[in-house]
Amino acid sequence: MITHTAPHASISTPQVTSHRGRFWIAGDVVESDFGPAQRGPLYVEWEVKDPATTRPALVLIHGGGGQGTDWLSTVDGRPGWAHHFVESGYPVYVVDRAGHGRSPYHPAVVGPMGPAFVYPAAQGLFVPQEKADVQTGWAWGREPGDPQFDQLVAGFGPLPDDLGYSQELDADRIAQLLDQIGPAILVTHSAGGPVGWVVADRRPELVRAIVSVEPMGPAFVEFPGIGKLDWGLTAAPVTYDPPLNSPEEVEKAAPESRRMPGVAGKDILILTGGASAFADFADEVVDFLNHGGAQATHAHLPDHGIFGNGHAVMQEQNSDQTIRPVLEWLEGR
Template identity: 65%
Template sequence: MSTGTGRTAPREGAAAPHRSPDVPVVASRRGHFWVPGDTVAVSTGTAQRGPMFVQWEAPEQLRHEVPLVLVHGGGGQGTDWLGALDGGPGWAQQFVAAGFAVYVVDRPGHGRSPYHPEVIGEMGAPFSYEAAVGLFAPPERAGEQSAWAWGREPGDDGLDQLVAAFGPLPADLGWSQELDADRLARLLDRIGPAVLVTHSAGGPVGWLAADRRPELVEAIVAVEPMGPAFVEFPGMGALEWGLTAAPVTYDPPLGSPQAVRAADPADRRIPGLAGTEVLVVTGGSSAFADFADDVVTFLRDAGAPAERLHLPDKGVHGNGHGMLLEAGADRACAPVVRWLAERDGRTI
């Protein structure tokens, strides 16, 4: 039904999200704080560069000792974890309902973490509808991507909801990842050991945080992480250091992107990932699934006991790159919750 504005009205008979009987009621504690940015001189005086907003929630009865830190993808924001496009609960709520405390971050320059070019650097291009469709709902996969319940043109409510949340990335991908990793490391300094749960372009931040704070990263769940190694993204940058655009520590030392690329895979050991359990999660209808095995192989060469969780292997079908936002986001999350619960040897 048209609203007369070119927008699609909500489906007739659809319940308002707060009236849905399918949304679990969870008693919880919640709050927020900031990881402050650096102080820098600017034209108007002194400013902060790249503060990071952190929203946290913990169930009334914690069932798992180690919290989860949820890191969104490129151009997105922490709200990616807070709700699906249909207004239903997101993965953050699923984790809390399962007994985990969660910390949801807005990476510097994204969402509630302010962006100003004078302190962070030049902005990349605006996030377009065409980019959103190509990444999250490619027409060539429409027949198999059953979890995408919306259209693919501006004016469709679901696609509008998706694009509304996206902003520009910093133009310098490597610098952006450096900034993210520093703030995430300082968050871990404050809250202690945690499991990182990353999505898409948030994936490199997980590898970099483990490089900087290996003793504080218990495990990493990488949902459709950027890859494969050394790939170049037109208009964005390249993963010059393997799975990151920012420098990461190798042993034996590899001091340049060229040295990393030329090295034998057996010499691409990353001490920060040694022994760190990594789960790479992919959807059955996503192009990211096509190179996920290459990412797992790179991580294993780096020293991480990495494994892959492909949702169709768990009976969950039709998911694309935005599985945390699609219809039935709870079904896509359930195998991840099970993996996290099973690996947590310190259940309270």
């Protein structure tokens, strides 16, 4: 008799009784050289312990090049943040952004792909060698062939070449998701952060609050090979009041004049790790949002007694701890 053993069979994964399912936000039907095709469908999977819960839904939006699986489990096979949110009673919707993961990409209908996501890019973003001494949350190897690092990189693919178009596409599909499920709290990561700001601009009445983990920034930054946040914290246009009608007007405007109706009055949490370069500009992101009218705060994990985390705080060995400030913040809403 041959026994097949899963790579993580030795990991003790708790049994969960829940209701779950999956569906698609269909893409636009467009003409292609091959006939009518869908452009940019959005894959969604959902889970809830108690369908009668009164807790708000959470929509989990992954980062650039990643996919919804980033929230489902860790690189060493433990349950991910999505599991902990479900266990805490929240209805959870995990999406694959358009052109990522299980949301199909074809250049003929979505547009040109950006560069491949290569190991050096993953090393610089998630496990920089200069942070090795302080990034104790990443307890594994940092080179191609190291099992946990390979698990991290395996799920990453290219972004659409046009960053602004990619954010517009994501925001449109997630706005349609909110139209179906009703008001929700967005939980974003990294390059998914700007998508959250654009969704709030498109559906302000349906975004109850935002948790943004290590969001892309600061305002107006350009990421080589990816694109620039032309409109402040986004590459896609968002609404300002009084109106600012071009990226140039936004960048030249006084900070206090950049009011953003989409986030005005909304509770927003920015979460950063102690060994991440994204923490260096997080306060600038908070200031930009608060000038826009938001009620944004910064939770830096070391201030909560949680040390050694890089950019992928939901993947590292202490992920059961890194989620705690988020759960506490949600409880306080």
